[in-house]
Amino acid sequence: MDRNTLIGLVLIFIIIGASVFLMKPSEEELKRERQLQDSLARSRAGIEKVDQDTSAITETTTVLDSTILSGPFGGATAGSERIVTLENEYIKANISTKGGQVKSVEIKGQETYDGRPLMLFEGDQNKFGLFFSSAGKNIITNDLFFTTTGSDIRVVGQDSASVTFRLAYDADKYIDYIYSIKGDDHNLGFTILTKGMQDVIAPTETQLVLNWETVLYQKEKDMSSERQRSTAYYALADGDVDHLSTSNDDEESFKENMEWVSFKQHFFSNVLVADNGFNGGKINVYASVDDHIVKLFAANLHLNFSRQDINTYPMHFFFGPNQYKVLKAHGYGLEKQIDMGWGPMKWINRFITVPVFNFLDGFNWSYGFVILVLTVLLKLVLSPLTYRSYVSMAKMRVLKPEMDQIKEKVGPDNATLLQQEYLKLYKQAGVNPLGGCIPLLLQMPFTIAFFFFFPNLFELRGESFLWVKDLSTYDSPITFSPLPIIGTSHLSLMCILMTVTTLISTWYNNSVSGATGQMKYIGYFMPLIFLFVLNSFPAGLNYYYFLSTVFTFGQQVIIRQMINDDKILAIIESNKKKPEAKKKSKFQQRMEDYMRQQQGKGKGKK
Structure with a gap:
């Protein structure tokens, strides 16, 4: 991560903290507000x-x-x-x-x-x-x-x-x-x-x-x-x-x-x-x-x-x-x-999550175990998408040495030519660079849907699990005086567990994918941000995200053992020997057309 990006993130946190502190109403303003609300309550x-x-x-x-x-x-x-x-x-x-x-x-x-x-x-x-x-x-x-x-x-x-x-x-x-x-x-x-x-x-x-x-x-x-x-x-x-x-x-x-x-x-x-x-x-x-x-x-x-x-x-x-x-x-x-969310999240919760949860609830299990089974079922249903995403990332990882050679040969300053060379490599290898992103995007609505589902789930109200006394609200085994910037006076242990497992999963993904530069560090910022965002959210939600991260990590380890980089490289080399006409995908064709247009515009300006 370069210095400007780091400075920008620090400034954002400072501005947010300062605005929360400076905009806090004074005692006089609170007194006037109470008088106003008392008047409204009467009229x-x-x-x-x-x-x-x-x-x-x-x-x-x-x-x-x-x-x-x-x-x-x-x-x-x-x-x-x-x-x-x-x-x-x-x-x-x-x-x-x-x-x-x-x-x-x-x-x-x-x-x-x-x-x-x-x-x-x-x-x-x-x-x-x-x-x-x-x-x-x-x-x-x-x-x-x-x-x-x-x-x-x-x-x-x-x-x-x-x-x-x-x-x-x-x-x-x-x-x-x-x-x-x-x-x-x-x-x-x-x-x-x-x-x-x-x-x-x-x-x-x-x-x-x-x-x-x-x-x-x-x-x-x-x-x-x-x-x-x-x-x-x-x-x-x-x-x-x-x-x-x-x-x-x-x-x-x-x-x-x-x-x-x-x-x-x-x-x-x-x-x-x-x-x-x-x-x-x-x-x-x-x-x-x-x-x-x-x-x-x-x-x-x-x-x-x-x-x-x-x-x-x-x-x-x-x-x-x-x-x-x-x-x-x-x-x-x-x-x-x-509130079941908006768009696809609402339909996922109403027609999938709620019926499945009610079915599991009928077994009279503890709600901690119900959430566990619900997480396992969801991960099993989405496992084909997870597998395809991982395979696609494995192909990109195998191609990375060749991509580094192309970058060294062309130079980082000629972005258009660099992208053209990358597209040629993708076409020859039969690889879709977005193949790893699309399955993840398809899973995203399910992940966000639970962000609405658990905070509004009445069944969790007053239900205990392990050290959590009430799954419908935050657990607070660690309490202290309210912090002036973020305003919290507790730390949720379930949220901390979720954050730690996410950081471990991010480290593993970076080591497997070979991510470098800014992309290597951006993945670490999101879990730390969510540590503060989700700290006051229901323990049931953080418990689900913790389980989801653990099972996703487990799936990745298993898939990693199933996938052999040498076999993938052999498939890629075989694809390179096939006739070129058979190797073009719609995405690659569109990207080639776009690059030609950009190159034409560049010549026109000269």
């Missing part, structure tokens, strides 16, 4: 709030003046909060009479990274209710008290049950929230029913606005990774699934019909599906500087309101894991929330 729904001077609500009993009590739904502005629990094998949902909303949901059998019960919803930050106008006032059902005669429900198997929460205007005019649950399901049924509201809701309104807001708290060890993989997803009526930004505050407004909206965290989703669709709306996602908050979500969803006695809006919530087979079985394209 992000974008709807007009009721004047705070007109109400004074407490969690138990509210005391109001007579003017408020005589207004629309005046009797519902005061009341006592009561919680009704709906529970099955998978979820435990607490429904509050205040707002008639889901106050919290526990995913049974799951825990946060620090051992607490996993709650998808929790606390008073959640908001869920209808917004409309009545008698010149804005009504927000989230702030009103519903009534219910229901009690706690627990179902199993095929059993089902429901409970109704009612917000009454009078005896014949009311809004019902009907929650239902059945066993063996991650769903919570939800239906809105309006009775006699055509004379209560302002005559100018043709839609109800369903406002849904929540704050989602940290559940995984790596907050940075959890934030990168958490955002709002949505499906349009035509089945197209898309999402908001994963890195910045974002919002999206819709005029077309929507089928569902999801507030997605890394490994869990909160989805609201409308059987008849939402008639447009607006979705927001906000970042947070709070160390324990992943993101803040808000959605205003439109429901068509008809001037008739009864309107029903059947929906259901999905509260569950982002496990590909679970989401796919649920339908509605929910599995598209899992």
